[in-house]
Amino acid sequence: MVKQERYDAIVVGSGITGGWAAKELTERGLRTLVLEAGRSIDPENDYVMTTQPWELPFRGRRDRIRQERERPIQRECYACDEWSEKFFVRDDQNPYTTEDGKPFLWIRSRQVGGRSIVWGRQVYRLSDLDFEANARDGFGVDWPIRYADIEPWYDHVERFIGVSGQAEGLAQLPDSRFLPPMNLNCAEQHVRDSLMSHFGGERVLTIGRCAILTANHGGRRACHYCGTCERGCTTHSYFSSLAATLPAAALTGRMTLRPHSVVHSVIYDPASGRASGVRVIDAETQETLEFHGRLVFLCASALESTRILLHSASERWPDGLANSSGQLGHNLMDHTMGGGAQGYISGMDDKWIYGRRPNGIYLPRFRNISDQHPDFLRGYAYQGGGSRLSWERGNDMPGFGADFKHALRSPGPWRFRFYGFGECLPRESNQVALDPDRVDAWGIPVLNIQCEWSDNERAALNDMSIQAAEMLEAAGASEVSTFIEDNPPGLTIHEMGTARMGRDPATSVLNGWNQSWDIPNLFVTDGACMTSSANQNPSLTYMALTARAVDYAVKQIADGEL
Amino acid sequence: MDRRHLFHLLGASAALAGLNPSQLAALFESGGPRKPSRAFFTTEQRETIDALCEVIIPTTDTPGAVTAGVPEFIELIVAEWYNADDRARFMRGLAQVDERTQALTGIQFAQSGEDTQAVILSGLEAESRARIASGEDTPSPFFQQFRGLVLSGYYSSEIGLREELLYQPIPGRFDGCVDVSEVTRSVSDGD
Numbered sequence: 171m172v173k174q175e176r177y178d179a180i181v182v183g184s185g186i187t188g189g190w191a192a193k194e195l196t197e198r199g200l201r202t203l204v205l206e207a208g209r210s211i212d213p214e215n216d217y218v219m220t221t222q223p224w225e226l227p228f229r230g231r232r233d234r235i236r237q238e239r240e241r242p243i244q245r246e247c248y249a250c251d252e253w254s255e256k257f258f259v260r261d262d263q264n265p266y267t268t269e270d271g272k273p274f275l276w277i278r279s280r281q282v283g284g285r286s287i288v289w290g291r292q293v294y295r296l297s298d299l300d301f302e303a304n305a306r307d308g309f310g311v312d313w314p315i316r317y318a319d320i321e322p323w324y325d326h327v328e329r330f331i332g333v334s335g336q337a338e339g340l341a342q343l344p345d346s347r348f349l350p351p352m353n354l355n356c357a358e359q360h361v362r363d364s365l366m367s368h369f370g371g372e373r374v375l376t377i378g379r380c381a382i383l384t385a386n387h388g389g390r391r392a393c394h395y396c397g398t399c400e401r402g403c404t405t406h407s408y409f410s411s412l413a414a415t416l417p418a419a420a421l422t423g424r425m426t427l428r429p430h431s432v433v434h435s436v437i438y439d440p441a442s443g444r445a446s447g448v449r450v451i452d453a454e455t456q457e458t459l460e461f462h463g464r465l466v467f468l469c470a471s472a473l474e475s476t477r478i479l480l481h482s483a484s485e486r487w488p489d490g491l492a493n494s495s496g497q498l499g500h501n502l503m504d505h506t507m508g509g510g511a512q513g514y515i516s517g518m519d520d521k522w523i524y525g526r527r528p529n530g531i532y533l534p535r536f537r538n539i540s541d542q543h544p545d546f547l548r549g550y551a552y553q554g555g556g557s558r559l560s561w562e563r564g565n566d567m568p569g570f571g572a573d574f575k576h577a578l579r580s581p582g583p584w585r586f587r588f589y590g591f592g593e594c595l596p597r598e599s600n601q602v603a604l605d606p607d608r609v610d611a612w613g614i615p616v617l618n619i620q621c622e623w624s625d626n627e628r629a630a631l632n633d634m635s636i637q638a639a640e641m642l643e644a645a646g647a648s649e650v651s652t653f654i655e656d657n658p659p660g661l662t663i664h665e666m667g668t669a670r671m672g673r674d675p676a677t678s679v680l681n682g683w684n685q686s687w688d689i690p691n692l693f694v695t696d697g698a699c700m701t702s703s704a705n706q707n708p709s710l711t712y713m714a715l716t717a718r719a720v721d722y723a724v725k726q727i728a729d730g731e732l
Numbered sequence: 733m734d735r736r737h738l739f740h741l742l743g744a745s746a747a748l749a750g751l752n753p754s755q756l757a758a759l760f761e762s763g764g765p766r767k768p769s770r771a772f773f774t775t776e777q778r779e780t781i782d783a784l785c786e787v788i789i790p791t792t793d794t795p796g797a798v799t800a801g802v803p804e805f806i807e808l809i810v811a812e813w814y815n816a817d818d819r820a821r822f823m824r825g826l827a828q829v830d831e832r833t834q835a836l837t838g839i840q841f842a843q844s845g846e847d848t849q850a851v852i853l854s855g856l857e858a859e860s861r862a863r864i865a866s867g868e869d870t871p872s873p874f875f876q877q878f879r880g881l882v883l884s885g886y887y888s889s890e891i892g893l894r895e896e897l898l899y900q901p902i903p904g905r906f907d908g909c910v911d912v913s914e915v916t917r918s919v920s921d922g923d
Contacts, residue, residue, distance in 0.1 A: 220901065223893065228813060229889075231809070231884070397903075520912050522912045527906045561897070568861070
């Protein structure tokens with residue numbers, strides 16, 4: 171006998187979008203079940219913010235042998251270190267497959283709070299340059315929305331999460347509702363000023379826009395600049411669903427949060443043509459459970475939500491639930507990263523910083539705005555920043571002994587680094603499907619992921635390194651050197667697409683409200699919905715689309731449509 | 733630096749950051765360095781490693797590498813972190829240190845005077861730099877390997893971070909442009 175429970179709404183996933191769905195649904199009066207595949211996280215016990223390097227067995231070098239066994243993929247993420255590896259899945263329990271010569275790194279978390287506990291916290295609005303991109307050059311299908319549709323929802327989300335940053339008035343990167351910006355350091359201010367005089371307003375170096383509080387906000391404390399957010403913040407100074415949206419949902423008294431709940435599939439009711447609920451495997455007992463609801467919101471992360479839909483195939487939906495378009499699983503994107511340059515800034519050796527700012531610089535897109543680059547479509551932006559070299563430079567210095575030791579007490583030269591992130595074109599051949607030959611620790615078929623960069627992405631990476639060097643030279647940097655990293659897709663951890671929004675049910679999975687064209691009470695509001703990738707860090711857009719979709723769904727219920 | 737002084741230094745900023753007393757206390761509770769699960773080196777090897785550590789980062793106005801527990805860190809890394817190749821390279825290089833000292837003076841490195849130790853280490857460094865300069869694609873020579881372990885062990889130790897550098901777990905504010913004279917020593921990023 172399968173146990174059954176009934177709710178107004180079911181949200182699959184408790185990360186950055188699941189938290190928003192939970193908050194918005196419960197605040198509109200809906201009794202909401204939030205299903206999370208992983209365990210609960212208790213900041214008091216699980217966060218390692220106050221753990222010092224000398225308290226760790228390997229002093230932060232990671233337990234190499236154990237990571238090779240348990241997290242050979244996750245360890246490729248900078249944040250999956252000796253402090254924070256527990257916030258990432260074990261690869262041996264969560265396998266997936268790829269094709270020879272097409273590596274894809276899928277970095278994942280399963281826990282209450284999801285990846286919002288370890289995310290990069292950078293938040294940028296998309297603009298109409300992005301929402302019109304597919305229509306302009308013909309790659310992918312047209313977005314069903316424009317900036318004006320999402321703008322009030324960016325406002326709504328930013329007011330709640332708290333975004334620090336500097337208003338710059340750029341059309342291609344609309345300003346957010348900002349808390350005070352963090353400071354640029356001396357080297358960054360120098361580069362900003364140099365670029366202003368060399369490129370006018372065309373290349374604007376600004377402080378990173380991040381979901382980290384620079385003032386107390388909504389019951390959360392301002393940042394104390396310990397610098398390593400991914401270890402968990404016990405003062406909740408950076409936004410996570412665990413710190414902000416889930417507590418807001420809990421406050422309504424209408425949320426039921428169930429950890430250890432691995433969603434197996436969405437249950438389709440042929441009689442009504444709707445989703446009636448979800449089937450769940452209890453991760454601890456392996457027991458199968460069913461939960462029923464009037465609305466189903468998939469917020470499990472781009473590839474997990476798509477995997478659930480693919481695994482919900484039935485006689486009526488042989489190619490996956492809500493897949494009459496045949497587009498489910500296709501048009502997978504990530505951002506490229508790692509074209510750039512670095513150099514040294516002289517003339518400020520008497521200056522230094524105080525505190526560890528968990529944020530860098532941002533240099534918004536300047537390519538393909540008013541003219542067209544001959545080598546590539548779309549654009550890229552830089553992150554990075556300036557810093558003085560630390561004791562680590564001792565590895566490259568000659569010597570040993572007292573003088574060597576004392577030389578390392580002083581900060582080293584100022585180094586400045588531009589590190590590019592580029593847009594990825596939507597292409598049908600970048601895709602995921604269920605692998606019929608392999609299951610995960612809970613018996614659910616794993617994904618086979620086929621994804622590779624195209625010449626367009628490679629050409630933009632190349633331009634990133636050239637332009638970065640040009641800007642450093644304009645700023646008078648010395649020893650300028652360029653780099654182009656060879657990072658496989660996935661590692662930027664901006665994987666998106668595979669259930670795209672569109673204007674036409676024949677070519678898209680979701681409509682302009684993140685609602686399935688096929689199954690009206692089914693919504694997908696995580697990164698799976700993305701029609702194009704833009705080059706901005708995408709989480710802010712996912713959050714805004716989630717809040718917007720909930721508002722729509724609840725109005726549809728009120729209007730008797732759902 | 734005693735803990736009361738540290739607490740005084742950090743108390744205000746940590747309190748501003750909204751840390752509760754148990755979180756604050758956690759900042760000052762050291763789990764202590766981990767010892768390898770088995771004794772990996774022989775007594776003679778340990779003596780050589782201690783001596784090498786102290787030549788590279790000696791005790792000056794602040795404690796050196798040995799007081800900071802760097803030899804124990806090196807033993808753990810060699811025993812439980814290195815792969816077989818890195819371990820073999822380390823052990824070969826370590827043996828060579830004593831072989832060379834024996835050939836030069838007839839006694840072990842650890843028993844030699846400071847001048848002899850400096851000569852041996854300078855010789856290893858010169859060879860190491862020559863090999864790196866030759867552009868050969870080989871793993872880093874023993875001098876680089878050993879000194880790298882001393883650096884990462886020392887600057888991740890409580891002594892290295894709190895007494896040698898100016899490490900503040902909870903700075904409480906960020907200022908992107910201050911005079912170096914206000915920050916007398918390199919501020920570690922704590923990694």
